[in-house]
Amino acid sequence: MSINNKVVVIMGASSGIGAATAKLLANKGAKLSLAARRLDRLEAIQRSNPDATIKVFKADVTDEKAVQTVIDETVASFGRIDVLFNNAGIMPVNKLDQTARNEWQQMMDINVKGVLNGIASTLPVMKQQKSGHIITTSSVLGYEVLPGYAAYSGTKYAVRAIMEGLRQEEHRNNIKTTVIAPGSVKTELFNSINNVDVRNSLETAMQQPNSEMLGLDPEEIAQAVAFVIDTPANMAVNEMIIRPTGQAV
DSSP: OOOTTOEEEEESOSSHHHHHHHHHHHHTTOEEEEEESOHHHHHHHHHHOTTSEEEEEEOOTTOHHHHHHHHHHHHHHHSOOSEEEEOOOOOOOOOGGGOOHHHHHHHIIIIIIHHHHHHHHHHHHHHHHTOEEEEEEOOGGGTOOOTTOHHHHHHHHHHHHHHHHHHHHHGGGTEEEEEEEESSBSSGGGGGOOOHHHHHHHHHHTTSTTGGGTOBOHHHHHHHHHHHHTSOTTOOOOEEEEOOTTOOO
């Protein structure tokens, strides 16, 4: 199965895993629709891949109308959608006794509602096609819970539940589902951690000797995304956990 000419929508494509995936798939000949809040970052990806077919959209995944516009304009331009990659996410970290209500709401809106908005907008297209593939970024913390990460883990457990429900509901329409669950990845996600002590400790860990064994590069996760997209129609990789070799959790 070839990635060449597949129509792929990436939500949260402006940095990290999303940007790395966009660049890799562009090199493999995919037709891309890239969406994020930072349009300038998307335009930079577009400029750096002049031979690729790339459309860019300024869109916040919490805005269902903006997400719908991305999907509608992609179909208008390319006639179909083969893959939706729900990649937008944030990771504020605090213990529950901090009562960080604003952080909880933001995580629910982006990490959970954002995924649902992507599915809701794309599913009718894929059901009509009788084919498609929806991929969503979760986390190893969608399988494990650590002190201080309970609310974040809750959103990532929710993603797994949503994606498994989607698989059960739509497998007869030949719609694949994949949860990509990375461990620690060297991205801007750490910047969304408002707890200064936690953020500093994570950044310090990444600077220690042998730190390459404790964190993955976004390009390594992009390779995993490309792998699952490239599987044959009768094969679905439903969940993929990708940890740095030196990560304990």
